[in-house]
Amino acid sequence: MSLAKELEIPLDSAAYIRENVILPPSDLYSDEPPLETELHLEQIMLLLKCLKWLWRDRTDFYAAGNLTIYYSLNKRKSEDFRGPDFFVVLDAERKTRKSWTVWEEDGKYPNVILETLSPSTANIDKDFKKTLYQDTFRTPDYFWFDPESLEFAGFHLVDGKYESLQPNAQGHLWSQQLGLYLGVHQGLLRFFTPEGQLVPTPEEVAEQETQRAEQEAQRAERFAARLRELNIDPDTI
Numbered sequence: 001m002s003l004a005k006e007l008e009i010p011l012d013s014a015a016y017i018r019e020n021v022i023l024p025p026s027d028l029y030s031d032e033p034p035l036e037t038e039l040h041l042e043q044i045m046l047l048l049k050c051l052k053w054l055w056r057d058r059t060d061f062y063a064a065g066n067l068t069i070y071y072s073l074n075k076r077k078s079e080d081f082r083g084p085d086f087f088v089v090l091d092a093e094r095k096t097r098k099s100w101t102v103w104e105e106d107g108k109y110p111n112v113i114l115e116t117l118s119p120s121t122a123n124i125d126k127d128f129k130k131t132l133y134q135d136t137f138r139t140p141d142y143f144w145f146d147p148e149s150l151e152f153a154g155f156h157l158v159d160g161k162y163e164s165l166q167p168n169a170q171g172h173l174w175s176q177q178l179g180l181y182l183g184v185h186q187g188l189l190r191f192f193t194p195e196g197q198l199v200p201t202p203e204e205v206a207e208q209e210t211q212r213a214e215q216e217a218q219r220a221e222r223f224a225a226r227l228r229e230l231n232i233d234p235d236t237i
Helices: 014-020 040-054 122-126 127-138 202-229
Strands: 061-064 086-090 110-117 141-145 151-157 161-164 173-175 178-184 190-192
Touching: 040 061, 040 086, 040 110, 040 190, 040 202, 110 161, 122 127, 127 141, 127 161, 141 173, 151 173, 151 178
Parallel strands: 110 141
Antiparallel strands: 061 086, 086 110, 141 151, 151 161, 173 178, 178 190
């Protein structure tokens, strides 16, 4: 449900809202509890790091973790709902925010949401939040993942209802919104390209480049050694 719908005002009446509706302050701070465990934190940071690295040249998206989404004008925030563990909004300005405030973001809700399950949140994530994301946020892609049991599921919005995504041969689930697969790799959820290649972290990219440089140096040394065996001066080649 959009902000305009909630207020029973047409979507094209943004000017009316700005002039006639007293909105809560736009600088609301995020107000989320800490993530359950260090493993949950590592998982969210990993997704953020990989996506921001992959899309490092893009400025048209916003990705965040454990950040409050303010979406109701009736209350400062919902009494039951806290921020998603990980979400992505497309066609949004890439800048730092204190929170995601829907009425300050042209009514935009996340295109993709992922919740990391834990014993204390699993039922809420699978029931209340799934319904909220389906009926109110209208978020096209919703995933959940348990970093301890490795339970992984995904859903895509079809005609207003979530339908379960079917895994490919590698067990990966496709996100239409991101144009990427999500799948479990070494115990954590990772992004994969449409061709099935793992989306690396910046550290993994640096390590791969270091390994390639070392391999090139070793090949060059072996070649030079072979030339010396043949009494050929490498500098003459």
